[in-house]
Amino acid sequence: MGxxxxxxxxxxTKFVCGVGARPDDLRARIEFPTTSPAETxxxxxxxxxxxxxxxxLAAIGIASFGPIDVxxxxxxxxxxxxxxKPGWQNVDLAGPIRRALDLPVAFDTDVNAAxxxxxxxxxxxxxxxxVYVTVGTGxxxxxxxxxxxxxxxxxxxxxxxxxxxxxxxxxFAGACPFHGDCxxxxxxxxxxxxxxxxxxxxxxxxxxxxxxxxxxxxxGLTNLICTLSPQRIILGGGVMKQTALFPLxxxxxxxxxxxxxxxxxxxxxIDEYIVPALLGDNAGVLGGIALALEMERATNEAAWGKHS
Amino acid sequence: MGxxxxxxxxxxTKFVCGVGARPDDLRARIEFPTTSPAETxxxxxxxxxxxxxxxxLAAIGIASFGPIDVxxxxxxxxxxxxxxKPGWQNVDLAGPIRRALDLPVAFDTDVNAAxxxxxxxxxxxxxxxxVYVTVGTGxxxxxxxxxxxxxxxxxxxxxxxxxxxxxxxxxFAGACPFHGDCxxxxxxxxxxxxxxxxxxxxxxxxxxxxxxxxxxxxxGLTNLICTLSPQRIILGGGVMKQTALFPLxxxxxxxxxxxxxxxxxxxxxIDEYIVPALLGDNAGVLGGIALALEMERATNEAAWGKHS
Numbered sequence: 001m002g003x004x005x006x007x008x009x010x011x012x013t014k015f016v017c018g019v020g021a022r023p024d025d026l027r028a029r030i031e032f033p034t035t036s037p038a039e040t041x042x043x044x045x046x047x048x049x050x051x052x053x054x055x056x057l058a059a060i061g062i063a064s065f066g067p068i069d070v071x072x073x074x075x076x077x078x079x080x081x082x083x084x085k086p087g088w089q090n091v092d093l094a095g096p097i098r099r100a101l102d103l104p105v106a107f108d109t110d111v112n113a114a115x116x117x118x119x120x121x122x123x124x125x126x127x128x129x130x131v132y133v134t135v136g137t138g139x140x141x142x143x144x145x146x147x148x149x150x151x152x153x154x155x156x157x158x159x160x161x162x163x164x165x166x167x168x169x170x171x172f173a174g175a176c177p178f179h180g181d182c183x184x185x186x187x188x189x190x191x192x193x194x195x196x197x198x199x200x201x202x203x204x205x206x207x208x209x210x211x212x213x214x215x216x217x218x219x220g221l222t223n224l225i226c227t228l229s230p231q232r233i234i235l236g237g238g239v240m241k242q243t244a245l246f247p248l249x250x251x252x253x254x255x256x257x258x259x260x261x262x263x264x265x266x267x268x269x270i271d272e273y274i275v276p277a278l279l280g281d282n283a284g285v286l287g288g289i290a291l292a293l294e295m296e297r298a299t300n301e302a303a304w305g306k307h308s
Numbered sequence: 309m310g311x312x313x314x315x316x317x318x319x320x321t322k323f324v325c326g327v328g329a330r331p332d333d334l335r336a337r338i339e340f341p342t343t344s345p346a347e348t349x350x351x352x353x354x355x356x357x358x359x360x361x362x363x364x365l366a367a368i369g370i371a372s373f374g375p376i377d378v379x380x381x382x383x384x385x386x387x388x389x390x391x392x393k394p395g396w397q398n399v400d401l402a403g404p405i406r407r408a409l410d411l412p413v414a415f416d417t418d419v420n421a422a423x424x425x426x427x428x429x430x431x432x433x434x435x436x437x438x439v440y441v442t443v444g445t446g447x448x449x450x451x452x453x454x455x456x457x458x459x460x461x462x463x464x465x466x467x468x469x470x471x472x473x474x475x476x477x478x479x480f481a482g483a484c485p486f487h488g489d490c491x492x493x494x495x496x497x498x499x500x501x502x503x504x505x506x507x508x509x510x511x512x513x514x515x516x517x518x519x520x521x522x523x524x525x526x527x528g529l530t531n532l533i534c535t536l537s538p539q540r541i542i543l544g545g546g547v548m549k550q551t552a553l554f555p556l557x558x559x560x561x562x563x564x565x566x567x568x569x570x571x572x573x574x575x576x577x578i579d580e581y582i583v584p585a586l587l588g589d590n591a592g593v594l595g596g597i598a599l600a601l602e603m604e605r606a607t608n609e610a611a612w613g614k615h616s
Contacts, residue, residue: 159534
C-alpha cells in the first residue's frame with residue numbers, strides 16, 4: 001500500500017486538490033475557482049476531511065502562488081504575503097489547513113513544487129542542479145541547487161529579472177505593474193496578449209510573435225545559465241504549449257551564449273538541455289505530493305540523527 | 309597548534325601562495341607574475357615544497373581564474389578549460405601540484421573560494437544563501453546556496469548575464485569579446501576604462517561614470533536577487549574600492565525592485581544587504597585555505613558515514 005498524501009495546487013485562478021503518492025497513483029481530484037480566502041480554504045479542508053474518512057493521509061503538501069513565506073522559523077510561515085490578487089495579501093494558507101486536519105503540512109511555491117515533482121518523476125530525474133520555469137499568465141521560476149529546493153531570503157522571483165529590450169524593434173512598454181519591461185513584463189502570456197491583441201493560443205505558428213517571444217525567453221534562460229549553471233532547464237506553462245517555441249529558444253540561447261560556456265550538455269545536446277516539463281496538467285498536484293514526500297524524508301533523516 | 313593548509317590564488321595576472329589556517333594565522337606569503345603554465349606551476353610546487361620542510365601541510369586549496377573544471381568525476385577535474393588567457397587553455401593546474409606534493413588538493417573558482425572565505429571569517433558569517441561578486445577587470449560571481457558552494461553543470465559565470473543597455477544614454481558598445489554588452493562588457497573595470505578613456509581609479513568621485521556604473525551594477529544585482537534570493541550580496545574587486553558606489557548601487561537596486569520583493573533584509577536594511585567584502589587583499593589566499601578546510605570537513609563527515 002504505502003503512504004498516501006494530500007496535495008493542494010493553490011493558484012490565483014483555481015485550486016486543485018488531490019490524493020496520491022505518485023503519478024500512477026493519483027486519485028480523488030477536485031478543482032474549484034479561487035474565491036475569498038475563507039471560502040477557498042474551507043473547501044480545501046472539507047475535501048481532505050472527506051478523503052481522510054476513507055484512508056489516512058500522512059501529510060499534505062501545498063504548492064502555492066506567491067509571493068509566500070516559506071521560512072519555517074518565520075511567524076508568517078505558510079502565508080501568502082504580497083500577492084497582487086485582491087483579498088489575498090497576508091493570508092495564512094497553510095495554518096488553517098494544518099489545524100483543521102491535524103496533519104503535517106509542507107508549503108512551497110508552485111514552481112518549486114513543480115520542480116521537485118519533475119525531479120521525482122519527470123524531466124529532472126537524476127539531476128542535482130536544475131531550473132524549472134513556467135511561462136503562463138506570468139513567468140515563475142524555481143529549482144533545485146545541489147539537491148535542495150531554492151529558497152534563500154525568500155524564494156526565487158525569476159520572472160522579474162531585467163533583460164535587454166530594444167524599444168525600436170518592440171515598442172511595447174511591458175506588462176508588469178511593478179517593473180514594466182522585466183522578463184515577465186515582456187514575455188509572459190499577458191504580455192503576448194497585450195502586444196499582439198489576442199491570446200497566444202490563437203496566434204499561428206508562423207506569426208512573428210513567436211520569434212520575438214523566443215528571443216526574450218532565450219535572454220532570460222541565458223541569465224539563468226550564467227547565474228546558476230543548471231544541468232537542465234525545464235519549461236512549462238501555457239505559452240510553452242506552442243511547441244514551435246522550443247527549437248527557436250534553443251537556437252537563440254546558443255547564439256547568446258556564443259560558446260563562452262563550454263559545457264557539453266549545452267553545446268552538444270541543447271535538445272536535451274532545454275526541455276518541456278513532463279508532468280503536464282498534473283504538475284501542480286504532483287508538486288504538492290512531492291513536497292509532502294520530501295518533508296517526510298527530511299523528518300526521517302533528522303530522526304535518525306543525520307546531518308542535513 | 310592545529311592543522312596548516314597551503315593556499316594558491318591563481319589569477320590571470322599573478323599567483324599568490326600562502327600557508328595558514330585563518331585570517332590571524334597567515335604566513336609565508338609569496339607573489340609572482342603568471343607566466344607560462346609550466347613555469348608558474350613549478351614555482352607553486354617549489355614554494356610549498358620548501359614550506360613543507362618546516363611544517364607539514366594537511367591539504368592545499370586552489371582558488372583559480374576560469375573557466376575551470378570543478379567536477380571531481382570529470383577526467384579534466386582541476387583544469388583551466390577555455391580561458392582567453394594565451395597558453396592557459398586546457399591546462400591541468402591541480403594535478404601537477406597534487407602529484408608533486410602528495411597532498412589532497414581542493415579546487416574551485418576564485419569567486420567561490422572568496423565567497424567561502426567570507427562565510428568562514430567575513431561578511432557572510434551565519435548565512436546559508438548569499439552571493440559574492442567581484443568587479444575588477446572582469447565581473448565574476450560565486451556564492452553559497454543552502455550552505456553549499458554553487459556549482460551545477462560548470463560554475464556560475466555571472467558576469468556574462470545580459471542586462472538592459474540604453475544605447476542612446478550610453479553609446480559604448482560593450483567590452484566583452486564574447487557578448488559585447490553583457491554585464492561584464494558594460495560594467496567591469498575594463499569597460500569603464502574603454503568608455504571614459506582612463507582607469508577607474510583616476511576618475512573623481514563626482515564623475516558621471518559612477519552614476520552609470522551604479523546603474524549597471526544595480527541591474528545585475530536585481531537579477532541575482534530575483535534568481536537566487538540571497539540573504540546578502542557581497543561586493544569586492546578593484547572597482548568597488550570607489551566606495552561612493554555603494555550608496556548609489558543600494559538606492560538604484562531598491563528602485564529597480566520597486567518593493568515587489570517584500571524582504572525586510574532588503575527593504576529595511578539595504579545597508580547591511582549590499583556590503584563590501586571584508587577580507588580585502590587576502591581574500592584569494594584565505595579563499596584557498598577555506599576550500600581546503602571545507603574539503604577536510606566534507607571528508608571527515610563522509611568518513612563518519614553521514615549523508616552529505
